[in-house]
Amino acid sequence: MSSARRSVLRVAIIGIALLLSAAPALAGGWATVRLDKPHDKVLVEVPTTVGFTVLQHDVHPVNVGRATLFAQHKEKGEKLTADARQDGPEGHYLVEVTFPLAGEWKWGVNADLWGEMAFETLTVLSSADEVAADNPIAAEMGRMHPAGIHAGTCDGLNAGIAFELDDVRLGEPDAAAPVKEMVGAETAFPVATSISSIDAPLTEIIGGDHAINVLADGTAKDAIACGDIGGLMVGDELAVGLGERNASGYTGVALLRAVGDRTEVTIYLARDPAGVGSEGASASADATTVTIVNGAFSPARLEIAPGTTVTWRNEDGIAHSVMGDDLAFDDSSVLSPGQSFSQSFDTSGTYTYKCGPHPGMVGTITVKEAVGSP
Numbered sequence: 001m002s003s004a005r006r007s008v009l010r011v012a013i014i015g016i017a018l019l020l021s022a023a024p025a026l027a028g029g030w031a032t033v034r035l036d037k038p039h040d041k042v043l044v045e046v047p048t049t050v051g052f053t054v055l056q057h058d059v060h061p062v063n064v065g066r067a068t069l070f071a072q073h074k075e076k077g078e079k080l081t082a083d084a085r086q087d088g089p090e091g092h093y094l095v096e097v098t099f100p101l102a103g104e105w106k107w108g109v110n111a112d113l114w115g116e117m118a119f120e121t122l123t124v125l126s127s128a129d130e131v132a133a134d135n136p137i138a139a140e141m142g143r144m145h146p147a148g149i150h151a152g153t154c155d156g157l158n159a160g161i162a163f164e165l166d167d168v169r170l171g172e173p174d175a176a177a178p179v180k181e182m183v184g185a186e187t188a189f190p191v192a193t194s195i196s197s198i199d200a201p202l203t204e205i206i207g208g209d210h211a212i213n214v215l216a217d218g219t220a221k222d223a224i225a226c227g228d229i230g231g232l233m234v235g236d237e238l239a240v241g242l243g244e245r246n247a248s249g250y251t252g253v254a255l256l257r258a259v260g261d262r263t264e265v266t267i268y269l270a271r272d273p274a275g276v277g278s279e280g281a282s283a284s285a286d287a288t289t290v291t292i293v294n295g296a297f298s299p300a301r302l303e304i305a306p307g308t309t310v311t312w313r314n315e316d317g318i319a320h321s322v323m324g325d326d327l328a329f330d331d332s333s334v335l336s337p338g339q340s341f342s343q344s345f346d347t348s349g350t351y352t353y354k355c356g357p358h359p360g361m362v363g364t365i366t367v368k369e370a371v372g373s374p
């Protein structure tokens with residue numbers, strides 16, 4: 001065999017080897033990358049260990065030649081990459097990463113021949129305070145909410161307090177309780193309480209128009225919850241609902257109990273952190289939907305007005321994702337059938353995106369110029 005023919009043969013063998021190693025993508029195979037857990041308390045300049053699994057067809061864990069975590073800061077454009085190491089069961093990887101800047105990062109994993117797959121945009125927090133604030137109970141700690149019974153109704157409250165109530169606070173009023181510890185879910189709603197004894201019979205409080213009003217704190221005089229006193233008397237007890245005021249996220253219940261000539265008032269004030277400011281938030285904004293079906297985005301091209309919220313809903317039988325080419329475009333994690341993902345677009349321009357597991361699936365969002373701009 002001549003040396004020329006041998007080198008041709010060698011090229012052919014290398015070519016076949018390359019074809020075989022590229023088989024996943026060429027054979028129409030696809031994979032997803034799923035995080036072990038959500039990462040919502042990542043702190044700037046503090047190493048974080050990220051675990052994930054590469055899943056062929058979103059089902060079978062599969063080891064890949066090389067898995068690399070990538071991230072890019074949305075505002076500053078700063079990039080970082082970190083090689084992951086296979087750890088534990090097939091397809092499972094660990095990578096230690098330190099984010100040098102607080103703020104939003106687009107991030108994901110390059111799973112070698114399986115391509116790049118994004119995770120949902122990550123918010124890196126700047127301080128431990130921010131991490132604590134992310135825990136609704138820790139955030140409520142130390143807050144004192146002044147409360148009182150006023151003449152009038154919540155919609156026409158007499159400014160003067162008719163009957164003082166103790167401040168509503170977390171961990172009180174039973175200050176004598178020796179141990180206060182956080183238990184159970186970190187996502188539990190904080191419930192602040194107060195117990196007051198009023199020098200007036202319950203019949204007197206019920207007799208005229210009265211309302212229980214709770215304020216943000218001693219300096220912020222905004223009402224956060226209020227309830228008109230009335231309802232169904234059960235024995236010597238009346239439960240009064242406290243409705244949210246000023247989009248505070250607080251609602252509650254007050255129990256008024258007749259104790260001889262006095263009235264005992266117990267307030268339970270609960271805060272739904274997700275509900276804060278929910279009143280009117282994006283209620284007026286336009287919304288539109290892109291359906292994912294038959295391995296395609298539909299419509300693939302969408303033109304919207306600035307401020308429009310776009311929701312992608314996976315109505316296909318397999319997993320897909322939404323991964324933008326632009327830094328301003330937030331990525332989704334893997335969307336299982338039935339799941340959806342939303343983001344709003346404020347800045348005019350053309351945004352192209354694709355599906356991580358199926359890079360041939362592409363779409364375009366065109367945000368029109370704001371009305372009135374040249």
Ligand SMILES: [Cu+2]
Pocket residue numbers: 295319320321355356357358361
């Ligand atoms: Cu897809």
